[in-house]
Structure formats: structure tokens, C-alpha cells
Amino acid sequence: MKNIVIIGASDAGISAALRIKEIKPEIIPTIISADSFPNFSICGLPYYISSEVKKWENLAHRTADEIKNAGINLLLEHTAQSIDTGKKQLTIAAKEGDLKTKGYDKLIIATGGLSVKPDIPGLNHPGIFFLRWIPESIAIDEYIKKQKPETAVIIGAGYIGMEISEALTRRGIKVTVVEFLESVLPSVDTDIGNKIRIMLMKNGISIYNGISVHSIDKTNGKLVIKGSDNFEISGDMVLVSVGSAPNALLGQSIGINTGIKGAFKVNLKMETNIPDVYAAGDCVETWHTLLQKYVYLPLGTTAHKQGRIAGENAAGRDAEFAGSLGTQSVKIFDMVAARTGLNEKEAAQAGIKPVSADLETWDHKVYYPGAEKLFIRVTADRTSKKLLGAQILGSYKTEVSKRIDIFATALYHGITVREFSNYDLSYTPPLSSPWDPVQMAVQNIEKKL
């Protein structure tokens, strides 16, 4: 019976263990978790900060007991200190400092990611936070309760920055967002980001784009952020959310090849170059289906898929990760922004000749109460006439997130623009139109090809 050890108890690690149990219930995988918060929904942290989730404990996908009861050996507050790949043995430190060794037949490294700490002076002042794990969330919540900040500055306008700008606004804090790029949510095209910026401003958030932050000082009890073009703003708290990087030190120490940002290079079986060592999740490079190359794209959905594949292969099967399309959705106040595949900007960067068309239309027949406008941009390859990607903006109630998934499903199969109209999608007047808006948006691009 195989001895499988997994380092990391977040999305990828737990997915690997659960998949092992599904296909080989007799195996008892060991998971080593540095903290005491296994299998938490990291993506849910903003909703604890906002107080929409009252107890952080509720953010657990599963409790430690549920994981153990599934037949998994879960070592909490244990840190994998070193790996001897010759002996196939780990040295593990318990919280109290005791060291022990543990052998493995197959090892899965799922050490996740880290918040990028930008190279600016003053990051250690009290009141400055990063957000990635439960302890940071608890610290932010406690700071808000005790210090009662009236103003907050968020550095970085990606997914986390956007979600936290809403969360802190809900806590009654006046929020300012400072972003280096020219629009918010850089994962969508700039003009779509601008639509989101306008919505944020309507919700009382101030946004400064095109600012490079140079320093943070503490002056008269306020945190003062200074940046390019004589930018200066102060706040009672600061959240820095300028991206993720792989937590890859342990793996690097055993000679795993690394690529973008230092992430582990893996093949589609999630194997590293070290025999019997797999890696998955935010610590690895991810194969992008459309770009046909590896990228660094740390996402919970991808971590689950990669973990599942690593677990399946470690347990003796032969599975391959199908790749990512970079599908993402985010709810910000009452709006949802979603994307899949390549946007106009990314396609052009990849040397593809993109053509895009925009459609603004009702989410359902306008005669039925509650219809709201959806904005859909579809991007296609001018040469192959295949769909490349889609971006959708709309209200929370307009099925934006599952509409983007129709595109994601279509992209997986390499659909052409023309064939997209063949899909037999559902229609009832309160929820769609005889051609769903996603099909109207694609028909719209046909005219340009």
C-alpha cells in the first residue's frame, strides 16, 4: 500500500488527499499543515472582513475532524523542514520543536502561494495588512474592532483589492484604492475595468490609477502613502494586495526546476523533475490551454483540479491536467465581472490577431419585470475564426457567472464563432431570450470576420 505524503492542507493538498481516498480507499495519505487551519476557503476571507460571514470558522470547507474521519492522517501545526529525496524521507518539526522523520513513496508538494511584498519602505507599521490566510483576516477584523479606523487605503486593484474595497466599505470605512495600472481589475480589458471603476466610485470609493507607491510612513497616528507624481494620501489602515507568488522554497531546496516567479515546473501529470514528487496549486506553473504555454495563474479552481490530478497519479492512475482558461468571476457590490479565455489585450500580446465585439443587452426579455443590462465582450481569432474569450459585466442577479461558463465550456472544445449559434441553450422569458445574450454576442462578431 502506497505511503503518500502531502505538504499543504489548502485547496490542492486536500483535493489530492480526497481523490486518493476516492479511488484507493485503502491508502491513508498524510497531510502536513504548518498551521491549524486546514481546508479553509481562502476566497471567502473578504466576506469575513465585511462581516457578512460572522465566524471565521464557517469558512472551513471541511473541519479537521471531517478530514480525519475521511481516513486522512492530518498533522496540524507541523512544518516540513527538509526532504531527503534519496532516502525518500521528510524531516518534520512539530510546533513544540520536536523533530521527526517520515518516509514517503509519493510526495505531493502543495505549499501554495504568498502575498507579494512590494519593495517599499514602511511596510511593517502597525495597521498595514496583507490578506491570504485566516490569521491575517482575524488580525484585520480585530484591528477594525479595536482601532475603529475611519479611512483605509488599498494598494492594488486586483480581485482581492476589489473585494476588500467592498468589505471595508460595508464596515463603514471610507476606502481609497491606489493602483499602478490605468484601470481596476487588470484581468479584464482596460475600458471594462473603467466601467467597474465608475461603479466603485458610485459606492463611495475613491480610486487613483497610474500611481506607483514609493513609501508608507506613520505620521501623527496616520499611515501616509506617498507615490509617483507627488501622490500623497493618508489612512487609518492599509491593505496591500499587489499579487501572489509561489511559496516554493522547500521544493527549490530539493532541486525542483522552477520557472515564472519561481513557481515549480510540472508536466500535465503534475510531476516535477524529481522522481515521485508531484506539485500542485499556487506553487506551480499552470498550463494555459489557449496560449499553449505555462503561465503563473494561482486560482482556487485550478488548485482543486491540479490537486485532484496529482492525487490520482500518486495513487497509481494516469491522469492529465487539461489546462486552464483563466476563467474568473468576482462579485463587487451588486455587480459581477467575469472572464474566460483571452481578452483583447492578452490575445494581442500572444501574437494572435484578435477581433472583439461588444454587446449590451437585457439579461432576459425586457417585458418581464427585473430585466437588467448585461455587457458582453467576445474576442475571436481573426485567422481561425475560433472563439478566444469573453468578458461579461452585469448585475449579481443576471447569471453572469454561469454565462461565462457557457463560454468556458465552448472554449474547452475550441468552438468557432459560427458554430456557437448551434448550442441549444435554454430559454424562458424571466431568464433569457430565444437567443441567449451569449449567442447574440457571438453572432455580433460574425459580421466582423
Added chain:
Amino acid sequence: MKNIVIIGASDAGISAALRIKEIKPEIIPTIISADSFPNFSICGLPYYISSEVKKWENLAHRTADEIKNAGINLLLEHTAQSIDTGKKQLTIAAKEGDLKTKGYDKLIIATGGLSVKPDIPGLNHPGIFFLRWIPESIAIDEYIKKQKPETAVIIGAGYIGMEISEALTRRGIKVTVVEFLESVLPSVDTDIGNKIRIMLMKNGISIYNGISVHSIDKTNGKLVIKGSDNFEISGDMVLVSVGSAPNALLGQSIGINTGIKGAFKVNLKMETNIPDVYAAGDCVETWHTLLQKYVYLPLGTTAHKQGRIAGENAAGRDAEFAGSLGTQSVKIFDMVAARTGLNEKEAAQAGIKPVSADLETWDHKVYYPGAEKLFIRVTADRTSKKLLGAQILGSYKTEVSKRIDIFATALYHGITVREFSNYDLSYTPPLSSPWDPVQMAVQNIEKKL
């Protein structure tokens, strides 16, 4: 320049004309409409009956002027009386009785469907209605306003019966539904229909299943419905909704081959056996992608697709209808029921060995407010391990209709159960989980294969 004539101004006819204008703007197609209500949203009629739509005029997809301004010759209140396929000429009667002839190069018959009138005595009493077109809707609305019925009996529990049961309830009328089959909404599996029945009963609707209606009498001002097993119930109004049949007489008169229920036989180009005569919409048989045979499946979405193909081909291109998966969704009170592909019952009838698995889970992470339960049944082919179909029940807010469309898109591409987990679907805690419920439901069936 081609002279294209289209008989019928509902979904298929208008779609054909619009497609002709898109690809050959110089062609001026003629549409002959027997009534003065072109391009109305037939699927919206229940919402006029319910008063959610205040003016029936709002149900128009486009006004007559908009159609004319698109460069289409629209003849309202004109009836195609006969067709001379030798001379390629129609005889058309205007409302005032004047006859004229009109030649064609290509003819598209889109005469739609009719309400099935069951063979029971008493169908002509005042207060008994069918629902298919605008005039019937106006008559029902006027009857409710003038006669103030307190009770209504709906015969037939299909889509229309379900929607009207809600509509009349919203008008303050006590509704009883009488259905021949053992559950409501026969397009879903019986036990799923029973879940809908329970929801209807909670909304104050009485349901009698397994009843064959034998007669309707008028006694003391009440309509009395009698049926099998000494069934008897009375009401102030009756709606009969026991299905659709093709309106095919004109086409039959020129020798178009017919099949199921008398619907026109067509090929995938939407050509009939008569040269230069196409047909599309509720008057034709429809190719079912999964059954690989023709069925009678009158749906608005299909009519649009078939009309578009007929128009495209009549205009000189070469397009083929890709077939239908029978995708349908319906909102009944706060619930949405949706289906695509084959359900358990249909697969078994088709001689396929189906295997189904049910999943009841939250539409999004339960820690985020507003999570509601979704019920998903997935059916797969035990032999090929391909997905066959899905049925979803859930609240109006849980993206049921676009979740079924993920399945519809997958079915179009003939996905296997195993490969379905590869889809890179979107996730954010307020709208999904790291594996979307549709993927969890399919993973659930993997264990049974």
C-alpha cells in the same frame, strides 16, 4: 435578386427574414402574416395573463414598423390560400377578401403550431380557453376582468399549464390542475415532477394526477369537468393545455411529406421534398442530436434556429441545422426547472442503458448569505460513459437556467463524464464553489460507472 416569400410571422418566419437581410441585404423578403400580431413572444403570454406584463403590446419582440424598416415586406392580415408549385406562385387573400397572386423563387413555410383540442364534449362553452396566440390571451384577460372567476381548472400540466397555474393564482383565482400522467411537467422525470407538485401545492394549487378528462358541462353557471375514476370538479373558467400540433394543412396541400403528428419532414437544410420550399419552426419535425432521429419538439429556441438556417439557405448559402437537445427551462413561482438532453425515462425508451445520479447541494458556498439548495440529476450512458442529459431544480436566484446551459454546451460536444471535470468554470463564493455544483453532480456519477 431572389424573390423569397415566407408564410408566417412568428419566431421561425421572422428569424428567416432577418437572417436573409443580414447576409444578403439587397433581398427584400416578403412575410405573409394571417393576423396583425407579427413577431410576438408567444412564451411571454403567461406573464400577460398574470398581469406582470401590463400591456400585451409589450410582448412584441419587434413592432411591425421595425420589421418593415429592416427592409422586409410585411403583409399583415393576409392569408396564403394556395400554392402552385409548378408556377411557383401563391394565392393570397387579404382581410377584405381580395385575392392576389405572388410569385416566389424560394418559399419558406413557417406556419407554426396549433393547440391540441382533445376529443371531449363541451369544449365550446364560454369560459373555456386555449392559449397560443395574442387574441386568446386578450380574451382570457377580458374574461377575468369581466367575469371575475374565483376558480379555474387547468387541464394539462406541461409548461403552459404550469405557467398559467401561477399566472391565475397571481390574479387571485383558486387553481386546480388536472393531468393525465402521474406527475406534473412530464418533460422531467416523474420524481422530479413530484417535487414541483409539492411546491405548487404549497402555493395553494390543487393537483390531480392520473385523471383522464371525459367531458366538460356547464351547470348552474359553473363549468363541470368529469373524468376517470368518477372524477368531478367545477370551476368558473377552464384552460386546456394538452400540447401542440403542427399547423400543416397548407403545406400538406402541395404534397410536402409529413411525419410525426403530421409535421413536415425536412432535411437539416430545412428543405422539404418540394423543390425550393423550406419549412421551419413548430410545423416541422426536428432532428434530435442525441436520439439521432426526428421528433416533434416545438420550442421557440428551435424555431429561431431553424428559421435562421432556412433563411440562410434560401438566400443562397449552405447551412445545416445542428439539431436539438430538448433544452428547456421554466420558472414557476420562485422555482426554476430546467432540463437538457435525455432524462432517465427517455434514455431508457431509446434503448440506451442510462445511469443517473442525484446531487442536492448549495448553489454557492454556504457561508456566504443567501445560499439555496440545488437539485441536480445527471444521466449518462453506461456503455459509452458519455453524458446524456441533466435536470436541475432550484430557486429563481440560483442560476439554474444557465447551469443547464453548461450541460447543453457539453452535450453538443459529446463530453464523457470523466472529461467534464476538466472544464475551467468560474468560481467566487457568492455564486459557486471551487467545483461548480454541475461538476460535483457529474463527479458523483463517475463512481457508478
